Amino acid sequence: MPAEDTVFNVVYDKYMFWSILVGVFTFGWMFIAMLRYRDGVEPVENLEKYHIEVGSFPVDSHNTKLEVAFYLVPTILVVWLTMIALASNYSAWTIPSDEDTFNVDVIGKQWFWEFHYQEELTWEDDPSVTYVNVDWSASDLTVDTHGSEATNVTVEIDGVKFDYAIDLAAEMASISDFYLDVNLHNVVTVYDANDVLLHTWEHLPVGTILSTAGGENLIIPCDESSTLDLYSRPHDDSNPAYVGVQHAFWLPEWGVKEDLVPGLEAGTVMTFMPDDAGTFPIRCAEYCGDYHSKMVGFIDIVARDGASCAADTGIKKMDTGSDGGGY
């Protein structure tokens, strides 16, 4: 679970801890009082001397320190819980500058999501997991498959596919038919004899458009926080008077959600910190018409080519400053 150490979970843990503690104390005290002050039971010896009457404060006999503590302790607790809750808001609503984050425009349409890349991204599945390593620089494309069951390689350049067989004796493929053009959408996929996908290497240039209508996932690198600019647009512009409907882009895994407002040219913004690699759901959280329920997708958190997602890079930026273990 990549979000396990985000500020939201730290806040959740702290609230649970204090809620249970306060609950045990309050209910415990309530049951003691119910037993002790029930009808027919003399709760204290010589009760008359305290002048205790139902509905009136015991002015003659009270404990000032205890009564001040009754007010101070809950007040401090509530103020502190409010502050840590605001810290999570601050963390979710502070948008880092574009230079510090990975930027994608998200366009909500009826009823799918489009992802317009504002930055290029080159990523690859973890070679230590798949035993396949793709290396493509200039006109040298090598696919090292030592220790894997790989038999075939497909090179896809802007949607045009070329298939190659892997030299099974050498456990590699060496392809020199293409010069790596970073302005094109390049995908190298490696398969075994049963056509099972083993490994992916991909370069997404600036301007790439991926769409959930085509079954594509949003792909985000794990090594920095990500900023999404959100826009609602009609799915075709034949009617200039129609600007679309409200959607809400929701990433349940990170607890972040933001509206997409039709006609709002500047769009809206959300930010989140991906952490571990994996595939997580995208939902539309605003009813947007007949096929609202179909407006689902997935987000892939991947490692950049040559990097890995092993480190918990998210903790420092999203935490409240505590390690989440101490109360």
Ligand SMILES: [Cu+2]
């Ligand atoms: Cu929607």
